Amino acid sequence: MSQSFLKETWAGLTWTPWYTFNQIMETKSLIPASPGMYRIKPIGLNHLMYIGQTGRNLRERVTELIRNTLKEQMPFNDPHTAAPSLWAWNDAEGWEFECSVSEVELPKEHREGLECFLLWSYRVEDGESTFCNHGRFHQNYEKSKSRKSGFRGGKLQVLDQCNYAWGKSSSPLCFQGTPTSSDFMGLPWSNFIDIKQISDIPNKRGVYRVKGLKTNTILYIGQSKQLKNRLREHMKKNWGQEVKYSFCVIENTKDYQLKEIENDLIGAFFSLDNSVPTYQFKNLKIISY
Template sequence: MHSMNTADYEADDWLDLAWSPWRSLDPAAGELTAITTEPGLYRVRHHNREGLTYIGQTGRDLRERLRALAGCYNEEMPYTDPHVTAPCLWAIRQESGPAFEVSVATPDGVGDNQRRKGIEEALIAVYRRETGSNTEANFGRMIEGYKRSSRSSDGVVGGPLEDDQTEPNTAAGIGPLPWENHSNPTASEWMGLEWSPLQTLAQADQSIPQAAGVYRIWDPSEPHPLEYIGQSTRLRNRLYRHRRTRSEELHFSYATHSVADAKHILEQIETDLIGAHWLALDMAPRDQF
């Protein structure tokens, strides 16, 4: 019986995708011309550092997207556009040298926005689960000791921090969820979280805490796939909004988390949930992305 390769995140069949050979991200090496111009997914590693550096996707042109990321080879830190992750890779290059490599995958249906982004979330979630850690550059992160550039329109070029400066997005966040009962997205203990009792959106009221957490919404007549998975620092406000914009007959439940006090931590929890949903059902929630 065939089993999905989830453990070896550098393999050419990771998560049952057909990954390309690893190629240098350095434009001077001339290897980016071998990258396809199709939409798809990509992963980045650095020879002198542990694990993957970044996992990403594009609905346009992989070669063009990776050339934007290769702005990390500029003399000064690039802006966050055209690629939001290039500043972090620039900082890593200052610390560890230029040895970035990339590998891409273009699975069936990758042109579909929802499918492609669902696979990306699954890759990040599985990486977190298998390594117990995060890639260095996902979730808007920057490595210790550096300040990120702004968008080009704001004109702020980042670089090494002064001794008395701090950068808020250097924190790693949290490790993976427990992945308990991960194949049943409507279970009361799905992914090891303590989900609230299910209610209809019509019942969304002041009993919902004004706290940070994640939530899921589904159609009780068709519970799989879920309708939507979300996160918010103010759960009550967010679920009130869903009550106004969705059918009040839909079910919801939510889970708070003791350390979900920052945007990137909520995003990490949400990614684990969407990734587990994709692995269980081979699709993202119906209204995701």
């Protein structure tokens, strides 16, 4: 276990030892009943399956995930979105899993920013994403939907059919520039434009930044399959100051790859001073005209 993402000191946090799912269910007190971060890996393999966070209770969150993962049928997509994916990998590969957690007391937005930072750090070190974050899913399985929908996923029956949500990760972004610079994270960003230049934005896949002109800081980082439509929506929101928008078109990417890139940007932003853009994980009010 030479990889730093497997160590008990990863990313400057204090992590518990790795406990198997069976050990945790037999002795639930192995997991603290406090907010924090958790990571999951296959027993005997040195890559991560999932990184998550909770603001309520790690013990409840992890045991809930384990119970759903160990069900005979693929669990529904709620209450834990990672459970169907872990179930699929167990069913396909016979993998069993172990978990390690870190107690972290942070406000919601900062905790979610730390999750992005850990996911980005893992990508940089390992060269690919965790198997169950960003919407990735086993290529030979269809994912369950919500409990309300009643749709339970399972193995695809058509031999040549593959789940679109699996494949190669996007290349992890390495830190470069500053959050407002034209070369941030090595991407070819557009100039910052205002609402009058909406027609100049292509309606293609990509990522974008919202910059506040009063504070000269990035207020939000996002991704979209239709950049022009998404930024039109943002132009209706109350950012508390005049804003401009910068975007980067990234064509020929799958949905999960766009989410990986978005996460890298947020994770890198968090690495600067342990914070996220002002409105990153908040719901903004729509301005009424």
